[in-house]
Amino acid sequence: MLMAEACPDDLLALSVALTGYDRASLWATGCVPLYLAQLADVAGPDLLARLETAGREHAAAVGADPDAADRQLRQRVLVDPDLGPLARSLIQLWYLGQWTPMPPEWVQRNGSKLRDTARILSSRAYREGLVWDTIGAHPMGAKAPGFGSWALPPAGETP
């Protein structure tokens, strides 16, 4: 499987930049191997190497000037016709646990890939979507917060 070749460190750095969550939080989902394998399967080795480079460079630059690092990431990755769709699908994968297939233009340029289908990758992926944490809730049907918790003010609010 391609996963072994993928460099988790650089792709994790890229994921940190794209999601706004730190490494520990991404590892805490338990989905790192699954997601990076999915990304590698669709991207193929060349595009994956370019994503790794982008992740490495962002990690190196973010300490000095986070805004500049983000601007560079936008220019090199998000607007790129090959890397942009992969990055957007990767963000949605982290936030929702589901893969968003590449747009037709991307497929024309890079060919269609076996695993490039819309689906929730696993039930854990469903439960670990970052969006639920972001919105101060919990995945519907999992990680229940306890009896009566819904009557409390939303997190971060004072009563």
Place this chain on the structure above:
Amino acid sequence: MSMESERDELRSLMAQAIRIELTTIPPYATAAYTICEVGQYDRIAPTEVNAEPLEVIRQVMIEEMLHMTLAANILNALGGSVILNQPSAIPSYPCRLLPSGKGPEVRLRRFSRDQVRVFREIERAPVNFDKLSNGDCLRAETIGGFYHCVREKLRALCRTHRPDQVFCGDPAWQVGAEHYWGAGGQAFAVTDEASALRAIDMIVDEGEGADLGGRAGDGDPVPGTGEEDVAHFFKFNEILLSRYYRADDHLGSPPTGADLAVDWSAVHPMRDDPRAEDFAHLPEVHARMLAFDQLYTGFLLALHEAFNGRPERLREAVPVMIKLRHEAMALVRIPVNDQGETAGPGWTFRPIYSTPERAS
């Protein structure tokens, strides 16, 4: 001994009982949370594994919560006070289970055969009750022996003194089903000898089952099913033997119930006895483990208040308990070294006013 001193002795024994029950919860919880949780987690094999052992440990754990609550009710009925807001009252790991220093060493370790064997030892029945009955309870070598001794002392006290002298606590401090419901059975108020003995019996029967002559069943009907629940010792043995007990099965003979599938490899490789201090070199992990400890501390402080005259606060402790579970499950997925070992919950009591550890 005077009534007061006998009652004081019982109070300090019940404080020990609360500590014993509390001691078991983090190790049970930790083992349960290192199990790769129920549901599909591998895209190649969309199967579910270890749902059963996870459920078995979960059941034991929430019954321990109930036992702790009942022990607190007894202590409050005796006019004592529960202390869960002092570092000295909170176990830290590794530690010994019993005040005698006997019993297995209790550690925070991942779900493994060895660890489940330790759990089984924790819940093992004493061999001979007579040896213990009039002795020093603090020297008991098993939980069952300890409670047997406490029970005898309580009965002795009640034989010689008026109930209102013995049970002089404020009934409003009792935790009943209205505050504690939905898990592990029914909490009830302790106000007299009968209810105090009933509470001790429930703790003992659900635990090691010895009073039932080595029968697996604990006398608790599983509501609505006509089935009988089995005691903790047997529950852990079920996991080790990959088979459920039936209530009429006996100690010493193999279980005769249905298969219980256990995959010992579907477990997160958590480092033994994880503590935040050990991960100061990984700031994100360190911060997360400290946050877990803060959550646990807040949980204990809420329990402290609940057991000290504000039983309604127990309701607020429930969401915190659930958060502890999710945070622990997150920690055990974070790798901390090249061998793939992971972080884990440290269950360390860190009240805000104590000196904070400094990340170096």
Place this chain on the structure above:
Amino acid sequence: MNDAHPTHYDAVVVGAGISGALVAKQLAARGHHVLILEAGADRGEDAATYRSYHTNFQLTELKTPNSPYPPNPSAPSPSVLDITSIAAGKPDSNGYFVQRGPNPFGSNYTRVVGGTTMHWLGTCLRMQPVDFRIHSEFGRGVDWPLGYDDLAPYYERAEWEIGVAGDKAENEFHGIHFAPDYDYPMEPIPKSFSDRWFEQGVAGMKVRLNNGEDKVLAVSATPQGRNSTPRPGRHKVGGETAGPYGSAGNTGPFYAFQGQRCEGNSSCIPLCPVQAKYSALKTLQQARQQKGRVELRTQSVVSKVDTDPASGRVTGITYKRYEFSGAPVWEMKHVTAKVYVLATNAIENAKLALASDLCPSSGQLGRNLMDHPYVLTWGLAPRPVGAFRGPGSTASIPSLRDGRFRTDTAATRLELANWGWNFAANSPYSDVQRLVGRDNLFGAALRARLRDEVPRQVRIGIMPEQLPSSVNRVSIDPAWRDSLGEPRPVIDYSVDDYSRAGVLQALDVTRAVFARLGIEDRSVVDPSAPGYVTLAGRGFVYFGAGHNAGTHRIGLSPRDSVTNVDGRSWDHDNLWLVGCGAMPTIATSNPTLTMTALVLKAADSLQRELEGA
């Protein structure tokens, strides 16, 4: 053939949902032997199957009410995904239903063990006393053959069978009343933070309706079939002393079937992972604990109820037993009993009775199909209200459930939703997709926007009363059959101006509420949606509420009803039809509780019949 099963019973019940389970439980408690025939293939009764339902739900992208249940070609269920606009003269046969319109029937049900309680929300509202006599009061619909006070003891029993969490005081409006020595078995489920925000916001708010009537809005906590904490003490329930409500909250290997206290999983529709929400699996489990034998045969699709032409009595039931879902062959079987009970949902009961040529006298069989054409309106609150937390709905605004306006405008219930725009717009999925795909956000900026917007999402659901109408009906047509050769339900359905006027009135009120609370209206009305309808130039989109009712109504006379008030068929002395189909009108309450009360009344009459009383 090796058939160890007996073929004669005291009672044969068709359908293992809440109605069938309750009938079986009551008859078995008296020592009678009951057979339940269930079309569905699945056995949700073992923990592994229940968990697999849950996994299916988690892995399905479109989390529809039936998403946990594997499609079963041998006993198909309707799906909300099959609904399309219907062109004149061209029925929509995409799904299991054959829809002839003019409007699509948007509701569904579940053919599994446990029936549609396997995906219901759990709302347990009583009907208002006036709802039982809307013909007399407003010249609309029909009156019921019994009144609120006749049904009250059965409401009490129903609430205790389901284990309803509720607060009497919050539900005493528009004449609804409770006996002083009665109370709900469980303490109320707390209102959500969002409910309370609405409650404070509308406090004292007066609205003037088009007919000149003034209404003061209020928020009421919804009684729900959901475990909270048993209410202490003893109460009079249907004339008998009961309590405290026990048996829930256990942790043994069967914990799933009695359920724990609600822990806020926020997936009540379709299913609760800890079974805090009532499902018929609980009653089925209890039915098996009774004196009499209760046998459940799944994968058994009833094909025909056989009758004796001379006496009209039912002589037996013929069913098709298939070995596995989608099996190309099946076995024909036959059973007999002293009494027979059709206890499936309103549409399947009608379908089966029509296919067996039952109940011809009134001409009402299959007619008067009703639902709550459910309309959504949603917006962004000026502050976070904590969307996506708690049971799907914990409160509603009942102020429009009654009024003088009902002579020409439908009553409505305004349901406050706790899951943001999930049902309305597939949030939070669509929010992430929009912010990443369209607004090109990533990293901290993306996080901040989601954090800011999603917890402010609010939604109100409008449930208008739909009147019984002979043109809204279930029928069968030999041209349309399923893979077992059984007829597929053919449905004629429309939403009339009375219901439409009710929706428009409610939309005006919700708009006023939004304005008062500073909620930015984000509702979208799509004129190409299948449920798009208009009145006086104003359009809205309705969905099905899953409240299928009215196809075999109870009544006082064989001329205008299918059964008597106990659900006993006028035409067939030993046949009962129970379920939501029995309801003459649907009012503005979710029908399950009223249906359950009627089922318990029917069970009493079945018991009397079997015991010769």
